[in-house]
Every structure is written in structure tokens, then in C-alpha cells.
Amino acid sequence: MRSAHTVAQVRASEADLMRDLPEGALMQRAAAGLAHAILDLLGGGYGRRVLVLAGVGDNAGDALYAAATLCRRGSAVDVLVLGPHTHQAGLAALLAAGGRLIDSVDSVAVAVADYDVVVDGIVGIGGRPGLRSEATAALAALAGVPVVAVDVPSGVDVDTGEVDGAHVVADLTVTFGTHKVAHLVDPAASACGAVHLVDIGLDLPVAAVEALQPGEVAALLPRPDGADHKYTRGVVGIRAGSNTYPGAALLCVAGASAGVAGMIRFVGSDAVADRVRTVHPEVVGPGRVQAWVVGPGADDGAAGTLREALADGVPVVVDADALAAVDGPLGVPAVLTPHAGELAAMLGVERAQVEQRSLHHARLAAARFDAVVLLKGRHTLVARPGGDVRVTTTGVPWLATAGAGDVLAGLIGSLLATGLSPWDAASVGSWVHGAAATRASAGGPIVAGDVAHALRGILREIH
Numbered sequence: 001m002r003s004a005h006t007v008a009q010v011r012a013s014e015a016d017l018m019r020d021l022p023e024g025a026l027m028q029r030a031a032a033g034l035a036h037a038i039l040d041l042l043g044g045g046y047g048r049r050v051l052v053l054a055g056v057g058d059n060a061g062d063a064l065y066a067a068a069t070l071c072r073r074g075s076a077v078d079v080l081v082l083g084p085h086t087h088q089a090g091l092a093a094l095l096a097a098g099g100r101l102i103d104s105v106d107s108v109a110v111a112v113a114d115y116d117v118v119v120d121g122i123v124g125i126g127g128r129p130g131l132r133s134e135a136t137a138a139l140a141a142l143a144g145v146p147v148v149a150v151d152v153p154s155g156v157d158v159d160t161g162e163v164d165g166a167h168v169v170a171d172l173t174v175t176f177g178t179h180k181v182a183h184l185v186d187p188a189a190s191a192c193g194a195v196h197l198v199d200i201g202l203d204l205p206v207a208a209v210e211a212l213q214p215g216e217v218a219a220l221l222p223r224p225d226g227a228d229h230k231y232t233r234g235v236v237g238i239r240a241g242s243n244t245y246p247g248a249a250l251l252c253v254a255g256a257s258a259g260v261a262g263m264i265r266f267v268g269s270d271a272v273a274d275r276v277r278t279v280h281p282e283v284v285g286p287g288r289v290q291a292w293v294v295g296p297g298a299d300d301g302a303a304g305t306l307r308e309a310l311a312d313g314v315p316v317v318v319d320a321d322a323l324a325a326v327d328g329p330l331g332v333p334a335v336l337t338p339h340a341g342e343l344a345a346m347l348g349v350e351r352a353q354v355e356q357r358s359l360h361h362a363r364l365a366a367a368r369f370d371a372v373v374l375l376k377g378r379h380t381l382v383a384r385p386g387g388d389v390r391v392t393t394t395g396v397p398w399l400a401t402a403g404a405g406d407v408l409a410g411l412i413g414s415l416l417a418t419g420l421s422p423w424d425a426a427s428v429g430s431w432v433h434g435a436a437a438t439r440a441s442a443g444g445p446i447v448a449g450d451v452a453h454a455l456r457g458i459l460r461e462i463h
């Protein structure tokens, strides 16, 4: 599991550990890991040109000690202090190793573009969101030079992933002890670049924000055993599509056809059902199901369709048009799958507010609707009542294509039908959906059907 802890949790764990360690030991561990990561990025230290942006706190200490190591490996290191002072012992170590203080980026003898890397040691977990003007000006002058952020890109809100004003945009973020929320949750997560974790020996509590890794997905995925038949494996019912949007029915059924459930039932108009069965001959008609998927392409029939599905008292996935009919707890275990625009409408706020404060709004909706809320986006959030959130880190921007959500709803429904909890079904489904998109894309464009086709290959490998 990739766990993202809060600043308070990290501070408490650091304090516990530091009681048993000599002064400065943790910072030396952090700095050593940071120096290794930078050397790795640069392919070595000799002859490289490095600029450290140093703030006033321990984040600068990490950066300065790491830079001293780079100096000893043959790098030429400049340091620009942003603020009234900086970490004194770290600065002394760097200067003793041959580093050089500069007054401003403009005062550098070489062209700014000659730096091989900028190390952002402005602020870490002690930072308030936003950057001061001198930091913003220095970063603007350094545009185009690769940036390594120490712990977090300075200026982002560490515990929420929100950004408010200027912040560093890094190519690599080297963090210590554990991931922080800003590494997983957008928009801050998009400013991290690749994230590298350095173990400094912290003993941490359970985190409220986490990201499933392949091993955990494999462990959660249901597998039939010799005693199973199609009904014990679970039957998923799809109420999707309409005469206006028949394709949504096909894509939703395609997502449910990943093979995890034992059978698929489709309920819809004869015309749409005929088209579904032409493509998916194994799909049957109305009957008992263990989970319903309601909403993709349902058009104005969505509210009625949701009522019919809820009458069965089984878990539901509520997507697309049916989300508008949700105005409170549904009374059955549920996964709601809005994108930011749909969640904004459900909560009576603007789409931009949901995008800027995605973690807050996903948790708010999970509490208000007493359901698992899957907020779709680059890093999809899966929130359950109580505040736990799983973040999906699989996927590629090419997945933002019409009908991809219909495939996801069908897949999650089929996982729900096997007996997975809404929380596990939604987070596992989202992980597999993203992985399938990445596989299908291979760096190029995809359509929703490609994602559905790639699902079984991912499931085969993950087992």
C-alpha cells in the first residue's frame, strides 16, 4: 500500500524516533537519500551544475546537506537563500564542501540554462501554501531547468493537495518517511513529477489516504474455486443506455464483461437489448442480481430506473444521468461515480470548486450520501463515509474519452456483484480500469472500447 500521512502524523512519528537518535540523525538520513536520488537523475555528480533554493527551515537543511555531498562528488553547487536566513549548519557544510552563495539568479556568471538541476529546498511540510515573490521570480528565471523538490513541491498545501497561488512544479519529488497527501491528490500531485520515497525509519500509524498497489489489487480480486457456479460467482444487472444513447449500454456491458462476475443481465428497451446481445451473446434478460449498475446513457429515464433498481435492495453503482436523482442516502450499499461536474451539481457548488478541493468534496459527498463516492479525474479519488480515501494512480490522460466512464461503471458493478464491498469494488475497479487504459494506449490515443478490451489482459496478469 502507498500510504499518505498528514503533517501532524509525520511530526509525531519523527518526534518519537528522534528521542532515540543522536541530534540531526534524521536529517542526515533524508539528505543522504536525496543526494542519491539527484545523482541518479543526473547520471553522476562530476561536472554537473546545481542550484539550491534554500528557505529558512529544515527543508533547506536537507537540500544543503545533500548539495554538500554533490559538491564532494564533483558538482559545482550554487545556493540562493530565499528569506532572511537559512539552515546554518547545512549552509556551513555546503560552503565547506566548496558550494558558493549567490545573491540572485541574475548574478550568476553562467547562463541560467546551464544548470543541470534546481533543488527546491524552499519549504517542506512546515510550509504554508503559496510562494513569496522572490521565490516566484527566481523560479520564473529558471524556467526550463529540471527541478527536484525536497519532500514536497514548495507552495502546495501538503495535507489537502490543494494549491493556492504560486508553487513549484517539479520533475522529481524526493520525500522522506512516507508519502504525504499532496503526492497523491491533485492538483498538487500533478506538480510532483515522479515521486521517490526515502525510508528514514519512521514508525507510522494507519493513513486515511492511500493508493492500492498491484499486490493489494491481486489480493482483493475475487477468484472462482472448483465449487463455484455462475450464480455463486455473482450476477450483475445493467440498466444503462436509451434509444438516444444505445452505445452507453454496450460500453457498460463491455466493462461488466471483464469476466469477474458469473453472469450479466441487461434491462432496457427491446431495441437496445437486441444490440447488446448482438455484441455480447452471453448477456441475459431481467432476473435476480447481486448488484445493479444504473445510469450510463439513461437519459430522462434515469430517476425511474434508479427507483426500480433500488427496490431490489442489492448494492448499486449509480453513474451519469442517475446521479441527478440522488438527493440523500439510498438505503443500500452504493458506489456513486461522478466526474467533477456531476459532483458539483450534486453538492450545489461550482465545478471549479470541486476541482480545486477534490479531497474535501469527495469526503463531503461520501458523508452526505452515506455512500462510496468515486470522483473521476487524473487521479480518481474513492472516498467512503468516515473519511478514508483511496487514490487511483493508474491511467493516462488519453483515458479522458467519451464512454470510458460507462466501462468503469460496468466493471465496478461486476466486482460488487461478486461480494466485494463498495469501497474495495470501486478502488479495485478504478485501478484495473486505469491500468487497462495505459496498456491499451501504449502512448497513443484510445476509445472507450479499447479500455474494455484490455481489462481481461490486466486481470490475467494481476492474478
Ligand SMILES: NC(=O)C1=CN([C@@H]2O[C@H](COP(=O)(O)OP(=O)(O)OC[C@H]3O[C@@H](n4cnc5c(N)ncnc54)[C@H](O)[C@@H]3O)[C@@H](O)[C@H]2O)[C@@H](O)CC1
Pocket: 014, 018, 026, 027, 028, 030, 031, 055, 056, 057, 058, 059, 060, 062, 083, 122, 123, 124, 125, 126, 127, 128, 129, 130, 131, 132, 150, 151, 152, 155, 176, 200
Ligand atoms: N523534523 C525532522 O526531523 C525532519 C525534517 N525533515 C525536513 O524538514 C522539513 C520540515 O522542516 P520545518 O519544520 O523546518 O519546515 P519547512 O522547512 O518546511 O518550513 C519552515 C519555515 O518556512 C517558513 N515558511 C512557511 N511557509 C512559507 C512560504 N510559503 N514561503 C516561504 N517561507 C515559508 C516559515 O517560517 C516556517 O517556519 C521536512 O519537509 C523535511 O524536508 C527531514 O530532514 C527529515 C527529518
Ligand SMILES: Nc1ncnc2c1ncn2[C@@H]1O[C@H](COP(=O)(O)OP(=O)(O)O)[C@@H](O)[C@H]1O
Pocket: 320, 339, 376, 377, 378, 379, 380, 395, 396, 397, 398, 399, 400, 401, 402, 403, 404, 405, 406, 407, 408, 433
Ligand atoms: N486527465 C486525466 N488523466 C487520466 N484519466 C482521466 C483524466 N481525466 C479523466 N480521466 C478518466 O477518464 C474517465 C472519463 O470518464 P467520464 O468522465 O465518466 O466519461 P464518460 O461520461 O464519457 O464515460 C474516468 O475514468 C476518469 O477518471
Ligand SMILES: [K+]
Pocket: 059, 120, 121, 122, 123, 124, 149, 150, 151, 152, 153, 154
Ligand atoms: K520543497
